[in-house]
Amino acid sequence: MxxxxxxxxxxxxxxxxxxQEPQIKCPGENTVEMRYCAGLSWEQSTDQLKRKIPKALLQQWQEATQAVPGIQSGQEKVCSVKERIRSMTKKSWYERFSKxxxxxxxxxxxxxxxxxxxxxxxxxxxxxxxxxxxxxxxxxxxxxxxxxxxxxxxxxxxxxxxxxxxxxxxxxxxxxxAHNALLNLEELTEQQQDYFRDKYEALALEAQKSLLLGKSDTDSPELSA
Known part of the structure; x- marks a missing residue:
C-alpha cells in the first residue's frame, strides 16, 4: 500500500x-493577448524600417525618440506584455496539482x-x-x-x-x-439576501397570476422599492 x-x-x-503555459495565437483572444500581438507587429515593422533607412538617419531617429519621455520601443512593449501574461497565466504547483x-x-x-x-x-x-x-x-x-x-x-x-x-x-x-446592486450578493448579510429574495418571489407570483389570466410573463419588470 x-x-x-x-x-x-x-x-x-x-x-x-x-x-505548459497556454500558447498565444495572434491577433489574440483578450485585451492582453491583443496588446502582445500589437507589440510583436510593432517590433517587426521596426526591424523592417531599420533595414530600409540609412544608418545615420536611423541613429538620428533613435536619439530623437529616446529624448521624448513616454515613448517605449516595440521590444520593451513585447517584454512588458509578456510579463503581464505570465503573471496572469502562471499557476503555483499546488493549483496545478489540485486541479x-x-x-x-x-x-x-x-x-x-x-x-x-x-x-x-x-x-x-x-x-x-x-x-x-x-x-x-x-x-x-x-x-x-x-x-x-x-x-x-x-x-x-x-x-x-x-x-x-x-x-x-x-x-x-x-x-x-440589470441591477448592479446584485453584483456582490454573496457578500451581503442574510437579512439583505432575504430582502432581495422576497422581491423576486413577489415577481414570480405576479408572473403566475399573469399566466392564469392568459397574459405573457416574458417581460422585464422593475423591482419595487
Missing part, C-alpha cells in the same frame, strides 16, 4: 510541475483502480490471517488519502465557484437594465 501511494504521487506531481488530482479522482478509471486495490486487500486477508496489521493497512491508507483529497477538492471547488461568480457578475454588468 505504501508503494502504491508513492507511485501515485510520482505520477501526478511531474505532470503538475511541468504543465489534476480533482480531475483524476473523478474519472471512472480511478474508481476502477480503487475497487481493484480494495479487492486485492480483501484477497490478501487469508495470507495475513485477517490480523490487526492487515486491517490497519487499509484504514491508514484510506484515511491519509481522504484527508489530503478534502483540501485538494475543496481548493478546486472554491476556484470554480469564484469563477462562476465572476462570470455571473459580468453578465449582470453587461446586461442593460
Amino acid at each position: 505504501k508503494h502504491l501511494l508513492v507511485a501515485t504521487g510520482v505520477l501526478l506531481l511531474p505532470t503538475a510541475l511541468h504543465a 489534476i488530482a480533482a480531475k483524476t479522482s473523478g474519472r471512472s478509471g480511478t474508481f476502477t483502480v480503487a475497487c481493484g486495490v480494495v479487492g486485492l486487500w480483501l484477497l490478501s486477508g487469508p495470507l495475513f490471517d485477517y490480523s490487526d496489521t492487515w486491517q490497519l493497512a487499509i484504514n491508514t491508507a484510506t484515511t491519509i488519502i481522504t484527508f489530503l483529497m478534502v483540501f485538494l477538492i475543496q481548493h478546486t471547488q472554491n476556484r470554480d465557484a469564484e469563477a462562476v461568480q465572476i462570470k455571473l457578475d459580468e453578465l449582470i454588468r453587461a446586461t442593460k437594465g
Whole structure:
C-alpha cells in the first residue's frame, strides 16, 4: 500500500510541475493577448524600417525618440506584455496539482483502480490471517488519502465557484437594465439576501397570476422599492 501511494504521487506531481503555459495565437483572444500581438507587429515593422533607412538617419531617429519621455520601443512593449501574461497565466504547483488530482479522482478509471486495490486487500486477508496489521493497512491508507483529497477538492471547488461568480457578475454588468446592486450578493448579510429574495418571489407570483389570466410573463419588470 505504501508503494502504491508513492507511485501515485510520482505520477501526478511531474505532470503538475511541468504543465505548459497556454500558447498565444495572434491577433489574440483578450485585451492582453491583443496588446502582445500589437507589440510583436510593432517590433517587426521596426526591424523592417531599420533595414530600409540609412544608418545615420536611423541613429538620428533613435536619439530623437529616446529624448521624448513616454515613448517605449516595440521590444520593451513585447517584454512588458509578456510579463503581464505570465503573471496572469502562471499557476503555483499546488493549483496545478489540485486541479489534476480533482480531475483524476473523478474519472471512472480511478474508481476502477480503487475497487481493484480494495479487492486485492480483501484477497490478501487469508495470507495475513485477517490480523490487526492487515486491517490497519487499509484504514491508514484510506484515511491519509481522504484527508489530503478534502483540501485538494475543496481548493478546486472554491476556484470554480469564484469563477462562476465572476462570470455571473459580468453578465449582470453587461446586461442593460440589470441591477448592479446584485453584483456582490454573496457578500451581503442574510437579512439583505432575504430582502432581495422576497422581491423576486413577489415577481414570480405576479408572473403566475399573469399566466392564469392568459397574459405573457416574458417581460422585464422593475423591482419595487
